[in-house]
Amino acid sequence: MPPDSDQELGRDRPGSPPAPSGASPARGARDAGAVVGPPALPGGADTRTGGYARDRVAGARRWLRTTPARVWLLTVVCLVSVAGLFGSATLTLNQAREGLDVVGHGAGPQAMTTTDLYLALADMDAQLADILLMGTDHGLGSGRDEAVERYEESRSRANEALLQAASLIEDNAEEGGAGEAATGEDGAGEGRAEERSVQELDLQAVLDGMGEYEQLATDARLRNDEAQAPPGEVDATALVSYRQATRLMHTELLPKAFNVSLDSSAIIRAHHEEGQSAVALGLVWVGSAGVVTLVSLVGLQLYLRVRFRRRVNVPVLAATAGTLLLTAGVVLALVTSGEHQRDAKEEGLDAAMALSRAGAISTDMQADQSRYLVDPTHADNYQQVYLERAQQVLFRPADNLEDYYAAIDEVAAASSEQSEGGRADGDAPVALGYLGENAGDSLLPGQEGALADVLVSYNALQDRDRELRAAVEAGDLDSAVAVRMEIAHAEDGAFRAYEQALDELTGQHKEAFTAGIARGDSALAPWSWLLPVGALALLALVVLGVRPRLAEYR
Amino acid sequence: MMFRHRRTVAAAALAAAAVSGMSACSAVLGEEESLVDATSLTVGVKADQPGLGLEDGEGGFEGFDVDVALYIAGELGIPEGSVEFVGVTSDQREDVLDVEDPLLVSGRRVDMVVATYSITPVRKTEVTFAGPYYVAKQDVLVRSDAAEIGGVRDLEGLDVCQGEGSNSTTRITEGLGIDVVPTEEPTYTDCIDLLREGDVDAVSTDNLILAGFQTQSPGEFRLVGNPFTDEKYGVGLRYGDVAACEAVNRAISKMYQDGVADDMLSRWFDGTGLETLDSVPQFEGCA
Numbered sequence: 001m002p003p004d005s006d007q008e009l010g011r012d013r014p015g016s017p018p019a020p021s022g023a024s025p026a027r028g029a030r031d032a033g034a035v036v037g038p039p040a041l042p043g044g045a046d047t048r049t050g051g052y053a054r055d056r057v058a059g060a061r062r063w064l065r066t067t068p069a070r071v072w073l074l075t076v077v078c079l080v081s082v083a084g085l086f087g088s089a090t091l092t093l094n095q096a097r098e099g100l101d102v103v104g105h106g107a108g109p110q111a112m113t114t115t116d117l118y119l120a121l122a123d124m125d126a127q128l129a130d131i132l133l134m135g136t137d138h139g140l141g142s143g144r145d146e147a148v149e150r151y152e153e154s155r156s157r158a159n160e161a162l163l164q165a166a167s168l169i170e171d172n173a174e175e176g177g178a179g180e181a182a183t184g185e186d187g188a189g190e191g192r193a194e195e196r197s198v199q200e201l202d203l204q205a206v207l208d209g210m211g212e213y214e215q216l217a218t219d220a221r222l223r224n225d226e227a228q229a230p231p232g233e234v235d236a237t238a239l240v241s242y243r244q245a246t247r248l249m250h251t252e253l254l255p256k257a258f259n260v261s262l263d264s265s266a267i268i269r270a271h272h273e274e275g276q277s278a279v280a281l282g283l284v285w286v287g288s289a290g291v292v293t294l295v296s297l298v299g300l301q302l303y304l305r306v307r308f309r310r311r312v313n314v315p316v317l318a319a320t321a322g323t324l325l326l327t328a329g330v331v332l333a334l335v336t337s338g339e340h341q342r343d344a345k346e347e348g349l350d351a352a353m354a355l356s357r358a359g360a361i362s363t364d365m366q367a368d369q370s371r372y373l374v375d376p377t378h379a380d381n382y383q384q385v386y387l388e389r390a391q392q393v394l395f396r397p398a399d400n401l402e403d404y405y406a407a408i409d410e411v412a413a414a415s416s417e418q419s420e421g422g423r424a425d426g427d428a429p430v431a432l433g434y435l436g437e438n439a440g441d442s443l444l445p446g447q448e449g450a451l452a453d454v455l456v457s458y459n460a461l462q463d464r465d466r467e468l469r470a471a472v473e474a475g476d477l478d479s480a481v482a483v484r485m486e487i488a489h490a491e492d493g494a495f496r497a498y499e500q501a502l503d504e505l506t507g508q509h510k511e512a513f514t515a516g517i518a519r520g521d522s523a524l525a526p527w528s529w530l531l532p533v534g535a536l537a538l539l540a541l542v543v544l545g546v547r548p549r550l551a552e553y554r
Numbered sequence: 555m556m557f558r559h560r561r562t563v564a565a566a567a568l569a570a571a572a573v574s575g576m577s578a579c580s581a582v583l584g585e586e587e588s589l590v591d592a593t594s595l596t597v598g599v600k601a602d603q604p605g606l607g608l609e610d611g612e613g614g615f616e617g618f619d620v621d622v623a624l625y626i627a628g629e630l631g632i633p634e635g636s637v638e639f640v641g642v643t644s645d646q647r648e649d650v651l652d653v654e655d656p657l658l659v660s661g662r663r664v665d666m667v668v669a670t671y672s673i674t675p676v677r678k679t680e681v682t683f684a685g686p687y688y689v690a691k692q693d694v695l696v697r698s699d700a701a702e703i704g705g706v707r708d709l710e711g712l713d714v715c716q717g718e719g720s721n722s723t724t725r726i727t728e729g730l731g732i733d734v735v736p737t738e739e740p741t742y743t744d745c746i747d748l749l750r751e752g753d754v755d756a757v758s759t760d761n762l763i764l765a766g767f768q769t770q771s772p773g774e775f776r777l778v779g780n781p782f783t784d785e786k787y788g789v790g791l792r793y794g795d796v797a798a799c800e801a802v803n804r805a806i807s808k809m810y811q812d813g814v815a816d817d818m819l820s821r822w823f824d825g826t827g828l829e830t831l832d833s834v835p836q837f838e839g840c841a
Contacts, residue, residue: 202807256833262839269796391675
């Protein structure tokens with residue numbers, strides 16, 4: 001570019017300020033006269049050399065005092081802030097979509113499968129205890145063949161769940177890396193990176209332990225069969241193997257499987273919270289961009305009004321209203337989808353996973369009835385462990401089973417009365433544990449009946465337990481074994497009934513999860529086209545409002 | 555406890571929110587301080603339980619609980635030099651963790667309690683528990699020469715001592731229907747003294763606590779070894795600090811995977827006849 005050091009001072013010239021082409025302020029001659037500034041430069045000798053830059057600065061200053069320049073400037077500010085609004089809204093909407101995607105379609109549903117591992121393992125040990133308890137009487141309950149089949153089923157389910165959990169952890173490893181970079185949450189990222197190996201090691205240990213467990217289980221079964229042990233009187237050598245097996249299951253396999261599942265929930269919580277705070281931060285940006293845009297549009301409006309003595313510039317007014325609507329709309333969509341995501345997570349996923357855990361622990365609990373009968377030496381322990389697991393599922397203060405039965409009876413009665421609207425909330429005894437306060441807190445409208453069904457069937461299960469233990473105390477082992485096998489009956493056993501009621505409630509929470517995520521998605525969906533269209537419309541309105549005014553200077 | 559300055563993002567967001575006059579950032583506002591961001595830590599441990607938490611006479615503490623706390627602190631990124639220990643009694647454990655009005659111990663606010671603190675459903679309504687880091691079992695300690703006591707059922711009609719406020723003998727009488735004669739003493743040290751003198755026949759509490767006393771007088775006592783009831787030793791955290799709870803759980807898993815937990819248990823309980831578990835316990839969950 002040739003130096004224009006010889007330009008005349010005090011005159012607007014095109015090209016002298018870094019102005020957009022088409023501004024051609026030189027043509028606004030009537031304004032140029034109005035620009036009466038102090039002589040920008042002492043017309044000294046230094047204008048030739050170093051004064052060149054100062055010439056330009058002075059020229060720019062003078063140009064800036066012209067009306068078209070100010071209109072241009074205000075217009076550019078408006079356009080840039082609309083672009084900023086568009087940019088921040090796009091980014092934040094994308095973050096919200098990503099968050100919904102991870103919780104709703106990625107890690108969320110996959111985490112549900114990790115609770116299956118615990119359930120399948122617990123069921124293997126339960127079926128094994130039942131098979132040993134039945135001994136030679138293959139017709140007890142739903143029969144030995146059924147128990148053997150269910151053992152095999154649970155074994156394959158456990159293997160399947162192990163594989164799924166392993167691939168889930170790999171996926172998380174990849175996602176975790178990306179998420180870390182995006183959110184810059186170094187602390188949480190580190191934690192997750194480490195936990196991958198913690199989870200992997202736990203799963204590896206479960207996988208290794210399963211082989212050993214199966215050997216012991218087979219050994220126990222073979223020995224019991226060979227000894228032709230009658231029902232309720234397990235062969236001593238078989239019992240030695242079973243004790244090792246169930247100990248391995250309860251010290252090595254089940255705790256790790258449970259912890260892996262808890263970790264999956266922790267990962268989802270971290271994803272959810274990182275996502276929500278990223279969106280919250282985004283909301284601040286969107287809001288700020290909206291406010292800046294509004295202020296600049298109002299500024300433009302006022303300037304045009306004062307300068308051109310017009311009442312209202314309609315396109316700019318429309319752009320102002322549009323900005324308000326667009327900002328409010330995006331904020332509302334983000335807040336709404338965030339709320340849906342939170343509800344889906346807390347009332348859907350978290351609740352469903354908690355109930356699945358309750359089911360898994362209950363499976364282990366009811367198997368303690370068989371263990372109590374199979375292993376008389378440790379009967380006291382198994383009875384105590386039964387009570388402890390029961391109190392994990394549904395807690396009422398009780399030092400022994402008799403007190404517990406009575407307390408649970410009250411809870412079940414109160415819950416079914418309540419679900420029929422017969423009793424006020426305040427009267428019900430407060431129960432803790434998975435089926436107590438936890439389940440009550442996450443109860444969705446209309447679910448009172450489903451929860452009452454769960455509690456009533458749980459109480460029925462406890463009633464049968466009382467019967468079983470009474471038979472043992474009366475020395476009637478045969479009746480006790482018969483009661484146990486009835487409870488464990490695959491079709492009409494008390495435990496099956498409880499499981500079905502629990503599955504029903506869990507299913508409702510799973511549905512709430514899917515529905516909540518879908519609502520979150522649909523709150524965001526229209527904005528994928530509404531936002532670009534709206535932003536373009538705003539830009540067009542601003543240009544439309546300003547063009548005729550600038551044209552006056554042509 | 556002191557905090558890392560990781561909240562700059564939140565602070566910037568708050569400032570921006572204040573400027574723009576927006577109130578839609580409740581998620582940012584709602585962010586509470588968590589132990590995962592701490593740079594120093596005050597841990598409450600027992601001061602009078604050998605092998606678990608015992609004041610060493612020089613203002614320091616030693617034992618399994620102390621080692622566990624130091625390991626967890628390390629995993630949370632807090633160097634050993636920034637971890638302070640204070641002695642807490644059983645009664646104080648909930649109060650020092652109170653969210654609203656915590657009880658100060660020697661003028662300090664306690665951030666974490668690792669003090670043979672059993673996780674129970676009722677306590678879970680006041681305290682967030684990570685772990686358990688160990689599942690102790692209730693057991694009974696008798697004199698080595700008491701050959702006639704082979705199991706809990708042999709305690710029928712005998713004198714059993716328990717610490718004040720404990721309900722371990724209730725578990726024997728109510729839970730198992732065994733008629734024992736309970737005696738209550740202010741501390742377990744007193745019970746052990748009575749057992750040594752022959753004034754009681756047995757002391758009942760968690761096997762890990764009993765094993766700790768055994769290490770102080772080797773050969774004098776033995777565990778009956780018929781463990782019943784699980785006592786899940788948890789890491790007490792301020793109620794609602796789920797992030798810290800999850801981080802502590804990860805640390806505990808790692809402690810077992812590394813074999814460090816096993817080393818610690820050997821260090822404090824070898825030679826007591828206690829069968830310790832070297833595999834991670836089943837956690838309770840943080841929610």
